[in-house]
Amino acid sequence: MVRSSNISLINPVTWKKYEIGRVKNMNSLGTGLRGILDLSALGIYIHSITVAIVIGFSITLTIIEFLGLKKKDSAFISLAKQISIVIVVAFVFGAATGTLVEFGLVQVWNGVILAIGSFFFTPLFLELVAFTIEATLLIALLYTWDKFKNPWTHWIITVTYTGGALLSGALITSVNSWMQAPWGTGEIINKIYPWAPIYGPLLVNADFLLSVKEALVTRWASSGAPLVNPTILNMLTNSYGELLKDPWVSLTSPYALTSIIHQLLATTIVGVFWIAGALAYNGLRMKEKRGYYLKLFKTVALIGSILLIIQGIEGHEQGLMVYLYQPTKFAMIAGLEKSGPYLPAGLTIFGDPNYVFKGFDYFMQVSENHPTPNLRIGGMPVKEIAVMDTLKAFEKLPLVKTLYEVKISLAALSLIISLIIISSFVFRKFWHGRERILFYGGLAMFFIAPALAGLGWAVREIGRKPWTVYGLLYPEELVTPNPIGLEIVLTIIGGLLLGLIITFTTIYLVLKKPPKFLKIGEG
Numbered sequence: 001m002v003r004s005s006n007i008s009l010i011n012p013v014t015w016k017k018y019e020i021g022r023v024k025n026m027n028s029l030g031t032g033l034r035g036i037l038d039l040s041a042l043g044i045y046i047h048s049i050t051v052a053i054v055i056g057f058s059i060t061l062t063i064i065e066f067l068g069l070k071k072k073d074s075a076f077i078s079l080a081k082q083i084s085i086v087i088v089v090a091f092v093f094g095a096a097t098g099t100l101v102e103f104g105l106v107q108v109w110n111g112v113i114l115a116i117g118s119f120f121f122t123p124l125f126l127e128l129v130a131f132t133i134e135a136t137l138l139i140a141l142l143y144t145w146d147k148f149k150n151p152w153t154h155w156i157i158t159v160t161y162t163g164g165a166l167l168s169g170a171l172i173t174s175v176n177s178w179m180q181a182p183w184g185t186g187e188i189i190n191k192i193y194p195w196a197p198i199y200g201p202l203l204v205n206a207d208f209l210l211s212v213k214e215a216l217v218t219r220w221a222s223s224g225a226p227l228v229n230p231t232i233l234n235m236l237t238n239s240y241g242e243l244l245k246d247p248w249v250s251l252t253s254p255y256a257l258t259s260i261i262h263q264l265l266a267t268t269i270v271g272v273f274w275i276a277g278a279l280a281y282n283g284l285r286m287k288e289k290r291g292y293y294l295k296l297f298k299t300v301a302l303i304g305s306i307l308l309i310i311q312g313i314e315g316h317e318q319g320l321m322v323y324l325y326q327p328t329k330f331a332m333i334a335g336l337e338k339s340g341p342y343l344p345a346g347l348t349i350f351g352d353p354n355y356v357f358k359g360f361d362y363f364m365q366v367s368e369n370h371p372t373p374n375l376r377i378g379g380m381p382v383k384e385i386a387v388m389d390t391l392k393a394f395e396k397l398p399l400v401k402t403l404y405e406v407k408i409s410l411a412a413l414s415l416i417i418s419l420i421i422i423s424s425f426v427f428r429k430f431w432h433g434r435e436r437i438l439f440y441g442g443l444a445m446f447f448i449a450p451a452l453a454g455l456g457w458a459v460r461e462i463g464r465k466p467w468t469v470y471g472l473l474y475p476e477e478l479v480t481p482n483p484i485g486l487e488i489v490l491t492i493i494g495g496l497l498l499g500l501i502i503t504f505t506t507i508y509l510v511l512k513k514p515p516k517f518l519k520i521g522e523g
Helices: 005-007 014-027 030-071 075-108 112-115 120-141 152-180 188-192 206-219 230-240 254-285 287-325 325-333 343-350 360-370 382-395 397-426 435-462 484-512
Strands: 199-202
Touching: 030 075, 030 152, 030 287, 030 435, 030 484, 075 120, 075 287, 075 382, 120 152, 120 382, 152 254, 188 199, 188 206, 188 382, 206 230, 254 287, 254 435, 287 325, 287 343, 287 397, 325 360, 325 382, 325 397, 360 382, 382 397, 397 435, 435 484
Parallel strands: none
Antiparallel strands: none
16 A cells, blocks of 8 residues: 555545555455465475575585585585585476476466467577476486596586576576566557656567557456467467567567576575585584584685675666666665655766656656557556556555665675675684684575575565566466465465475485485595
8 A cells, every 4th residue: 555645746536546446456356366476476485495506506516516626625525415416306396396387377377378489488498408408417417426537527517517507597587587678569668658668679569469468458357368368369360460570589688688697696695605504504513523614614605705796796787777677666666756866876877876866756747648648458548557557566665665675784784794704715813713703604694695585586576566577467467367266275385385395304314314326425
């Protein structure tokens, strides 16, 4: 609910219409849609746990195995072998939950089937190729330890596997990035929302896309059904031809390229600090082996600390993309109920702390004074669509701003801990005898790193609302028209949680009693 103090920003007649429409919307879809959104979010977050392990552990494995071979250090090789076991177990659960997430796209959000066959076709097809590389090489990686006369041969397998894992993550991120900034739609979104930017060259059939939107608006009560209705799709294809001119569009947008780097860094940092945290815990618990664990912990924690600083620098580029291509999300993050300065972005983007950024008052003004008020989609004036959707976005401002501020606070704390870890390599004498402080810092990052990533993803996803595809499609236009009962929801949640418990139990057991062929020992 938008705070009452902010209603003064909005025309009272407009606000009254919005409140009436919002109540009707909540009564017609309300709790069902909300529950489906929450269930999808739960599935994605649980899947992200295994993604962080697979990608973050793979990067760590590549570096640790390299150091072990370079230094001929058995401690590093032993750690690398343990990491490889964890990756195998996590990969299996990740494949299951990943299939569930993609299955949910088709079954629960069946309206995206058109996007899967067009905008998402290339990245999702290539992701299957990357998945195949991961699945096959992961078995080779585990079972060829100590099998080659030249141990660097095994490291090449590790590097190739890691490349497959990173490619898979990059391709999935590109799909989400197109939903954040639908590149290739040119001025189409700007024709509906006059405050919206232009999303690159027009690489879609505008008549086809607008007809899809009109079908959804006209048949709104049927949710995502029009996009899987063969009669409607055949009619659109016969009338307008192909929808998409460039199947690579989701991989070539500037938003996607920046997001891929940012998200892969975030995911890797989580995995790296989970390893560092586990080593820190053992270092604190086993005093007689503290020196052994300290050496491993400092090396792994250094990797995470350097990556965290790099991500902080790269975060500027991600913020710039949000400013350029998601005006409402930027206004939410900056708390711009009214247009005004936002010091961090003013300094980093324009070098001017007093630069005035556009806020929701501006978005409402240009929406209410729409340049083409007589244009209609599905019988609804685009002016009305622009005003109502801008108000829906405005409702998310308090939540997104709060989440972002908490994230920035944790980022500042993680930066301090990372600098402390780095300083232990520079001021060795000072840190001699103070190793426990380093271990506690590692334990803190075990929890802070995933919290940072989770908050960042929440801001990314909630900030694009009320749309699923920014400026184009809503959740209620894509969701299945078939009701999802409580028993189905509980079954899915129970299955996910049970799988998570079994996964971590298996990881504990294989680390406690590793396969004998790995010859894991402490040097």
